[in-house]
Amino acid sequence: ASASASSSPCQLCRTRHGDAELCNTVRGPISSRDMPGVCFPADTEGVRSTSAFGKEVFSAVAAALGDEPLAQAIVSEKDWRHTYNAHMLKVFEAQLRADPAVALASLKKGLEKATAMDFEPKDGTPAVPLAVAGSIDVKPFGTWAIHGTGNALKTISVPYNGSVLSGASLSFQLDKWARRGTMEADCAEAIKEGVRLDTFKGRTFILIGAGSELGPLRPLLLAGATVAAVATRKPQRWAELIEFAQTTAGTLLLPVPSGVASDCPDVAAVAAVAGADILAETPALAAWVAGVVRSSAGPVTLGTYLYADGEANVRITAAADVLTQAAMRAAAASRRELSLAYLPSQTVAHVIPAAAAEAQRANAAKAPWWQSMMRYRLAIRPPLSGAAGSAAAEPTYVHDAYSMTQGPNYALAQHMRQWRAMLAYTEGYAVSAPMAPAARTASMLHVHTVATALDGFGYFRPLEAFEPDCVRACLAALLAVELSTPMPALPSPFHLFTRHGFHGGFWRFPYSSDSIGSSAYVLGMVRPWRKEA
Numbered sequence: 001a002s003a004s005a006s007s008s009p010c011q012l013c014r015t016r017h018g019d020a021e022l023c024n025t026v027r028g029p030i031s032s033r034d035m036p037g038v039c040f041p042a043d044t045e046g047v048r049s050t051s052a053f054g055k056e057v058f059s060a061v062a063a064a065l066g067d068e069p070l071a072q073a074i075v076s077e078k079d080w081r082h083t084y085n086a087h088m089l090k091v092f093e094a095q096l097r098a099d100p101a102v103a104l105a106s107l108k109k110g111l112e113k114a115t116a117m118d119f120e121p122k123d124g125t126p127a128v129p130l131a132v133a134g135s136i137d138v139k140p141f142g143t144w145a146i147h148g149t150g151n152a153l154k155t156i157s158v159p160y161n162g163s164v165l166s167g168a169s170l171s172f173q174l175d176k177w178a179r180r181g182t183m184e185a186d187c188a189e190a191i192k193e194g195v196r197l198d199t200f201k202g203r204t205f206i207l208i209g210a211g212s213e214l215g216p217l218r219p220l221l222l223a224g225a226t227v228a229a230v231a232t233r234k235p236q237r238w239a240e241l242i243e244f245a246q247t248t249a250g251t252l253l254l255p256v257p258s259g260v261a262s263d264c265p266d267v268a269a270v271a272a273v274a275g276a277d278i279l280a281e282t283p284a285l286a287a288w289v290a291g292v293v294r295s296s297a298g299p300v301t302l303g304t305y306l307y308a309d310g311e312a313n314v315r316i317t318a319a320a321d322v323l324t325q326a327a328m329r330a331a332a333a334s335r336r337e338l339s340l341a342y343l344p345s346q347t348v349a350h351v352i353p354a355a356a357a358e359a360q361r362a363n364a365a366k367a368p369w370w371q372s373m374m375r376y377r378l379a380i381r382p383p384l385s386g387a388a389g390s391a392a393a394e395p396t397y398v399h400d401a402y403s404m405t406q407g408p409n410y411a412l413a414q415h416m417r418q419w420r421a422m423l424a425y426t427e428g429y430a431v432s433a434p435m436a437p438a439a440r441t442a443s444m445l446h447v448h449t450v451a452t453a454l455d456g457f458g459y460f461r462p463l464e465a466f467e468p469d470c471v472r473a474c475l476a477a478l479l480a481v482e483l484s485t486p487m488p489a490l491p492s493p494f495h496l497f498t499r500h501g502f503h504g505g506f507w508r509f510p511y512s513s514d515s516i517g518s519s520a521y522v523l524g525m526v527r528p529w530r531k532e533a
Contacts, residue, residue: 037122037315038316039120053314054409058091061110062090064106065095074087084402084407095107096351096396098388100492115130117130119283138284139258141256141276141287143255143288143291144256144261148252152201155196171192191474194480195477197219197224199481205226212306213472216479221244226296227251232276233273233275300331302338304320313413324420344434344435346507347406351396353501354397374516449521452521463506464505
């Protein structure tokens with residue numbers, strides 16, 4: 001139950017892998033022909049196996065923690081598709097128990113291993129390691145800019161349940177969500193503060209996956225920020241976005257072929273060629289991102305809001321990390337202030353606040369009789385024993401939230417983003433990474449079973465599925481707060497994602513999301529939940 005879930009059947013074996021997981025049973029491991037640009041490393045026979053790659057990554061993390069039995073168990077696993085969650089959970093808990101320096105080393109090893117991919121140039125020349133792909137002679141991108149002529153928006157309004165909330169009405173609803181357990185109390189207070197958008201003016205934002213329905217592109221432009229948008233080539237989407245940007249106080253920067261004039265007045269022509277393929281044009285995009293950082297007049301924030309089905313999710317995450325590292329190097333060399341923003345997934349293991357864990361128990365005790373009879377799998381877990389460092393000073397609760405519907409590639413991609421966010425935090429970067437709730441995005445609604453299950457969430461208090469425009473506005477407010485206030489001292493880097501949780505109720509819900517899926521689908525089909533007035 002995340003904003004990126006999928007349960008469409010595999011077209012080869014007709015079983016539900018989730019997120020179009022490649023069917024190794026029928027198709028076999030993928031070959032290099034299936035992956036132009038950034039691709040999984042090939043073995044001696046030229047085969048690029050996603051399962052073998054995922055096992056090697058988490059085995060390397062376990063080995064970096066000094067847990068050789070766990071590392072060997074992962075490598076030896078024969079049914080990775082159906083057991084990955086148990087192995088990943090063990091690795092996550094081992095990281096929390098490890099000495100902080102060892103845990104940090106394991107994050108570095110995991111990201112190093114997960115980004116050790118190949119890059120296959122479009123001209124058909126042999127693949128090279130992704131780490132050195134920047135040395136390839138590629139055609140650079142130019143930059144096309146559109147400067148809006150509107151007035152800067154001063155505050156954010158939040159669309160919800162047929163109304164547009166602001167001021168007292170928004171504060172009332174935020175307090176209601178916090179009391180209900182749909183978001184944490186610190187999240188409600190942060191949104192109240194973050195609705196004032198003056199934080200964004202004078203900043204430059206580089207958005208990787210700018211087309212994300214939950215991403216902040218439109219609020220940023222409305223607030224008067226400069227936004228460098230990285231997304232695929234979709235002329236109609238770019239034309240609509242350019243038209244929107246013209247009405248705002250912001251500046252929109254687009255990657256375009258180098259021959260396009262930066263002030264080209266032909267919007268239709270620009271829209272037809274704007275954008276980039278992050279997988280096939282990674283080196284050129286990295287250079288473009290670095291150039292945006294160097295030419296910025298104020299602070300820069302690089303936000304990652306990507307999603308793709310199946311194994312492509314891992315590859316675009318590796319490509320995005322190349323862009324992130326390019327931005328970091330450019331910021332250091334040009335002495336620019338750089339911060340990072342992410343939209344992390346709830347459906348992997350992560351630390352949750354003690355108050356949320358305690359609420360799980362309370363909600364289990366007062367669950368309706370019919371939920372108690374259904375024998376759903378409890379999400380309640382005791383505090384982690386043996387947590388190391390400052391995390392040992394208070395109970396540390398791990399939320400085992402893996403969704404088997406989504407599969408190991410989805411989980412690996414999400415952990416990769418978390419690893420980079422945590423490493424950046426330890427290196428002194430400001431990092432905004434609040435959890436987001438389930439939302440009715442296009443990627444959710446195109447799968448009938450998922451869309452229907454969302455309509456049944458309301459029967460499972462405190463769960464709620466939201467419309468994308470509501471989530472987008474709330475997340476923009478959180479971004480404003482998290483970029484304008486100093487990063488707090490956290491018990492560990494793993495606690496980064498406990499801040500300002502707009503989790504849609506899942507942190508406080510006593511049952512696992514997978515176990516209620518069928519019931520939510522039936523309830524959503526028979527009698528869709530209607531929000532309270």
